[in-house]
Amino acid sequence: MDLGEKELIVNSEAGNLLTELVESIQECERFYFSVAFINFSGLQLLLDPIKEAETKGIKGKIITSTYLNFTDAKALERLKEFSNVELKVFVTDKEIGFHTKAYIFDYKDHFKVIIGSSNITQSALKSNIEWNVKIISKEEAHFIKDVIKEYNNLWEMSVEADHDFIKRYEEFLERFKKSNHAQNIIYEDRKYVVPNRMQRRATENLERLRSYGENKALVIAATGTGKTYMSAFDVKSFNPRKLLFVVHREEILKKAKETFELLLPNEGYSFGLLTGNHKQKNSDYVFTTIQTISKCYQEFSKDEFDYLIIDEAHHAASPTYQTILDYFDPKFTLGMTATPERSDSHNIFDIFDNNVALEVRLHEALNDELVIPFHYFGITDIESIDLSDVDIDDIAEITKRLKVNERIDFIIDKMEFYGHDGEKRKALGFCASIEHAQYMASEFNKRSYKSVILHGGDSSEKRQLFITKLEDPNDNLEFIFSVDIFNEGVDIPSVNTVLMLRPTNFPIVFIQQLGRGLRKYPNKTFLTVLDFIGNHSKTFLIALALNGSRYYDKESLKVAIATGFANIPGATHIQMDKISQERILEQIDQENFKSMKYLKEEYHEFKKLKSGRIPFLLVDYLKYDGAPDPVKFINKEKSYLQFVAKVEKHDQLKKLLLNENFEATLKELSxxxxxxxxxxxxxxxxxxxxxxxxxxxxxxxxxxxxxxxxxxxxxxxxxxxxxxxxxxxxxxxxxxxxxxxxxxxxxxxxxxxxxxxxxxxxxxxxxxxxxxxxxxxxxxxxxYGIPHFKLYEQYQMGDAALLSNYRKIHSSFRGSGLLVNGKEFFLFVDLHKEVDVKESINYKDKFINQHLIQWQSVNNTTQESNRGQDIIFNKKRGVNLHLFIRKYRELDGKTEPYIYIGKGNSVQFEGNKPITVQIELEHEIPANLYTEFTKKVQSSH
Missing domain, CATH: 1.10.10 (Arc Repressor Mutant, subunit A)
Known part of the structure; x- marks a missing residue:
């Protein structure tokens, strides 16, 4: 960067202050920070670079303050553990506030200073709206001298944060919390409880479905995203005379009733519980468990209730629920679930007439702040554990190889290094087998970390007992080691740490395990996830899980890894050490995601998730966050049924497909x-x-x-x-x-x-x-109008004919990079020749920046021709230029789709036969997509 240059740093998809600080700490000779607040959520993200600096002998000074009592004592304690960091605290009083946010880096021949609005908190470093200005200048510059002088003054005025000081500060914070507790309660007035984005979308969609005569619908949203509130908002607008709310477990019943009472205070309805102990069945709005209502449903008339809500609707396929659903005849039935995949034989979608009013997956839930952010650390496992030659499904062998004492010490070392949110650790450890979980719990107990194990064979009483103990802040239980049972349905909101202790063999399971710790909980600000990544052949599946897209290709995955998953929303942070990153990139390079071998493996993993039952239907794949994309199976064999028949060697299906008309129809639809x-x-x-x-x-x-x-x-x-x-x-x-x-x-x-x-x-x-x-x-x-294109969606050339209502033979819509339907011009652009070509030796088609692209017409187009005039003066001539971009024409031997980046207008042109045109985009291309199009990632192998 040029000396004297200034740059504004904001938190966006293109980058954030954290990235800038990490790079600067790694490259400077000394660093000096002065920030009003440091809390552990922000410090945890800087632990690795500070540790690396310590190893290299790079020293730093940090000043923070007691202003507004916002700095964590825990963060100060943690900083004290680094031998390369001197720490002081500016003690504020009522008269003097302390607001500095300055990061100074001393290099061999210059200084870098970042001054702005960001403290050291996860949100300030990653997701808040923050402005920070970066200035690079020589040491002798007036500005640098002023900054250093001011910093030294502050250093003199601050007190050393020794252990005695931190202990006193911590005790003060404890007293402050107790005395001030009442002031920390959020002001909640029922008149002002407004729906969040998810709840608004759901209620709008429910209204729409009802307006077309539908009387059932399903809402799928991650645990903790406020489905009960959403249902109350919908009931408020539907205004039923009588309502029945059915839950699976009694403990959520009172909470549901309270939510409705809060949101419907003045409607004049009575609210009652119908359980073993409460018999308020004459209330207008009755809240009951399935166990109770299934015994007494006939005491009500069939049309007693106008609105029926089935919570945890994945149970709705069971006979008990079916009895209730068959008996009552409400005007509207709403099902709510986080996991629609768990019913055994029936398709839960059918029960709700295939009306999905809403579906919120993990990335959306993070985006809408319906769950808390997570900090994921991908840590290369110890060298003595070699999984390179073992089948990932050979659980016995994997268990044997993971039971190593040295690994226990390594896990504990990392756990202590990264720490956790809050005062007490509440952790779930996911193991490969019961034997592995027993080993982990026993070794942790030997080292004084109170641990227990839970598995599928345990009674629900035992599960409940341990869950209650882990939830209890006064109980000394810290770890529950488990095998698979916490993938779904179990809720421990206070969990602040998740340990991934087994190889990931399927993205869905990984996402379900991660999800166990994402529930919102008072004073919980983030989840710490430590994933111990071995050298097994399927390491790259972690990248699929974290990338959050069901439809991916090799290139987008490589870019996501290389950019630290910059596309993940909010203060969530994903960090993999260099070895894991390289290992994963190399595997992705070697893997052919379109080969029959890979597709078979993906199919079998999915089948395992369905307890070994063959997924005969495509809709099965819609029910899981992180499921494979079955269209890949169709592309391989022309129809999904053909693929299943082949992979399963299924005679009945093969026989079915012998009917030529059926087979042809299936192929045509597919x-x-x-x-x-x-x-x-x-x-x-x-x-x-x-x-x-x-x-x-x-x-x-x-x-x-x-x-x-x-x-x-x-x-x-x-x-x-x-x-x-x-x-x-x-x-x-x-x-x-x-x-x-x-x-x-x-x-x-x-x-x-x-x-x-x-x-x-x-x-x-x-x-x-x-x-x-x-x-x-x-x-x-x-x-989307005509032509019917959605920004940043994938399209093939032929789609443009269909979506612009082209009224000639559609298969003619291919060939050169420009296709035309009346005044609609479709420009199809390949940015690079092929993946394995090291240099980008393309024609002149390239991005100049995020809102400008250069494109070259076919060789015989002249500026004077009608076509040429339409292109270079498109706006004046009423011509719409639609741009479709792809990075490579082919990946793994298959044609790649294009991505629609919207319309553009010619702003500059030169040359003849071909004409080179600069086109300004109507929509600036999003930073993550721009990075994906323009960044080339080579693995170092």
Whole structure:
């Protein structure tokens, strides 16, 4: 960086103050900080760089203050442990405030000074709105002299933070907390409890579904995201005369009732509990357990309740719940669950008429601050543990190799180094087997860390006992070591530490385990996750889990790892040591994510999660956060059923697929996945159970899932389904499912015949339902107009024909980088030639910055031609330039999709045959996507 240059540092996807501080501590010769507040949530993120500085002999001075009693005594204690850091505290009084936030770095021939608004807290370093200015200057510069002089003055005025000082400060904070406790209670007035973003989205969607005559819906949202509040908001707007709220466990019942009483204070309704001990069944709003209501439901009339809520709706497939659901006839039924995947045989989606009003996955929950941030540290396991030659499913062998005393000391050492949030550690350790968990608990107990083990075979009383002990701040239990049972359904909100002690063999399990510690809890600010990463062959799966995207490719994963998962929202922090990072990058380079071998492994891992039951349906994959993308299986074998038949060597399925019409229809429907326009599939779904569909009915059906719809697109949809835009080859090979009749569409004879067979029906319906569900997750109910493109979504060239209502043969929509439909111009750009080409030797297509891209036309285009004029004066001539970008044409031998980055306008041009044009984007490209397009990651091997 040039001397004298100034730069503004803000927290954004492009970077944050933490990244800047980490780099600076690693590269400087000395450092000096002066910050008003240091709390442990921020310090934990700087422990590794300070430790590295200590190893290199880099010394530092840190001043903080007692201002507003915000600095943690724990953070001061932790800093004292570093031999390279001198620590002082400015003791403030009522008259003098202490507000400095300055970070000074001394290099061989210059200084770097960062002054701004950020203290050392997780939010200030990563996610708050903060402004910090970085200035680089020579030591003799006037500004630097002033800064150093002022720093030295402060140093003199501050007191040394010795252990005696910290102890006294800690005791004062304890007294302060007790005396001031009442003031710490958040002011909560029922009139001002407003829905968060998730709750608003859910209630809007429920309203929409009801307006189209639907009377059941399911909400899927992570534990702790406020589903009970959401249901109360919806009840408030629905205003039922009588309500029944059914839960699975009694302990959540009172809390649910209190939430409703808080949010519906003036509606004049009475609220009552119906349990073993409470019999307030004449109340307007009755809160009951499934155990109680299943014994006395017949005492109520069938239409007694207008609104029925089933909490933890994943249990709804069990016979007890089915009895209740079959008996009552409410105007509306709402199911709520964090984990829709746990029902054994029934599809829980079917129970709620396949209406998913909302789905919130981990990344969204972090983004909406519905859960607390986590600090993940990926730590390379000790060298003496070698898992490189062991099958990840050979649990006995893995257990044997992990039972090493030296590893216990290493884990404890890291645990003590990184520390945890809050005064007392509350930890879950995930082990490979019961034997491994027993070993861990026994070794931890020997070292005075009070530990117990829990596994699937333990009674619910035993589980509850240990959970209660871990929750109790006065109990000395610190660790529960477990095998798989905490993946789902168990809630210990106060957990502040998670230890991953076994190889990750599937992203879903990893996410479920991580999720155990993300519940909000009073005074809990973050979760510490320590993952001990071995050298087994599936290490890269951690990256898949953390990346949070179900649809990924090699390149985006490599960029995510190299940038420390900059795309993860909020104050969440992901850090992997260099060895783990290199190991994972190398594995990703070597792995072919599209090979049959890899796809089979992914499929079998998913099947294991379903207790070994074959996932016959595509919709099974929608139920898990972190499930594989089954469209990859379809791309391999033309239909999901073909893939399963092949992998399972399943004779019944193979026999089913011998019917040529069924097989061809399945392939035809599957080839449309993932759908980019919902209209066609909504029409087909309606035709599954009706003879024909008119424009009017199609409009009504589409409006159930989309905010708006235009007639031309519905017409185009009818024409597309009628194969109006197929070429002669397609017409020959593809089955005709519909035909025009009386101005609408009717089922063809072939389709009607197939639908009469129950098995065929089930699998065809599955493809259609999956297409619609996935569309709703990715596109929500937004209206995108014509052409129907969503920013930053993936598209193939041919999609542009469909989505712009192109009325000629669609297969002609390919070839050069420019395709045209009237005034809509589609520019398809490849940024690099191929992955393995070290240099980027592309034509002139490249990003200049986040809002400017350079593009070169095909070789024969002149500035004078009509086409040339349309491109260079697009705005004046009413031409829309739509830009589609991909980094590489191919990865792992398969064509890559493009990403739509919106429209742009030509602002500069030069040359002839070809013309080189600079196009300004209407939407500045997001930082993480820009990084992904422009960064090349080479693993060092």
């Amino acid at each position: 080839s449309k996945l993932p759908i980019k326009r919902i209209h066609d599939f909504v029409i087909l779904k309606y035709l599954l159970t009706h003879e024909s569909i008119s424009i009017q009915i199609a409009t009504e059906q589409i409006l159930k899932v989309n905010k708006n719809v235009d007639k031309d697109t519905i017409l185009h949809s009818f024409e597309t389904l009628n194969q109006a835009y197929y070429d002669s080859g397609q017409l020959k090979s593809k089955p005709k499912l519909v035909q025009y009749r009386n101005g609408g569409l009717a089922k063809s004879e072939l389709f009607t015949t197939l639908l009469q067979n129950e098995e065929y029906y089930k699998y065809m319906e599955d493809v259609i339902s999956y297409g619609i569900f996935r569309y709703e997750t990715e596109f929500r109910n937004e209206y």
